[in-house]
Amino acid sequence: MARLIAFSFLLLPLIEIALFIVVGRAIGLLPTLALVILAAIMGAVLLRQQGLGVITRMRNSVNAGTVPGRAMFDAMLIGVAAVLLVLPGFLSDIVALALLIPAVRGVIFANLAGRFTVVETTTSYRRHPNPHDPWESQPKAIDLKDEDWREDR
Structure with a gap:
C-alpha cells in the first residue's frame, strides 16, 4: 500500500503536466492559464460555502449531544x-471539485462507514455518584473546631 501511495505521488505531476500540454494545445496558453485560475477561484468560493455548512452541522451535532461523525468526515x-x-x-482540480459535491462525499462516506467502528470518548472525567455506596451519599463537609483554626497572614 505504501508503494502504491509513493508511486501515485510520482505519477501525479506527470499526469498534470501531460494534461497541461493537451489542454494548452487544444485551447491555447492564455485560455489554459485562465481555466486554472478560474478553477481555483470557483473552488475557493465552493470551499467557503461548503466549509461553513459543515461547521454549522458539526456545531448542531455537538449541541445535540451526538457524535458528528459525518460532519467530521465532510470537513x-x-x-x-x-x-x-x-x-x-x-x-x-477535478478531484477537488468532485469532493466539494455533497453527493460525492455521501457516496464515499457510505462506502467507508461500514468498514469502521466509531467509539465515543470524552476528554474529561466525570464521576457519577454511585447510589449504592454509603460514603458517596453523605455530605462532603469537613468541620473544624475553633481551636484547630489559625490564621497566618
Whole structure:
C-alpha cells in the first residue's frame, strides 16, 4: 500500500503536466492559464460555502449531544479538496471539485462507514455518584473546631 501511495505521488505531476500540454494545445496558453485560475477561484468560493455548512452541522451535532461523525468526515474531505485546489493542475482540480459535491462525499462516506467502528470518548472525567455506596451519599463537609483554626497572614 505504501508503494502504491509513493508511486501515485510520482505519477501525479506527470499526469498534470501531460494534461497541461493537451489542454494548452487544444485551447491555447492564455485560455489554459485562465481555466486554472478560474478553477481555483470557483473552488475557493465552493470551499467557503461548503466549509461553513459543515461547521454549522458539526456545531448542531455537538449541541445535540451526538457524535458528528459525518460532519467530521465532510470537513476532512473538504480539507483534502482545499489542498488539491492549491496544487496547480487539471486532474487535482477535478478531484477537488468532485469532493466539494455533497453527493460525492455521501457516496464515499457510505462506502467507508461500514468498514469502521466509531467509539465515543470524552476528554474529561466525570464521576457519577454511585447510589449504592454509603460514603458517596453523605455530605462532603469537613468541620473544624475553633481551636484547630489559625490564621497566618
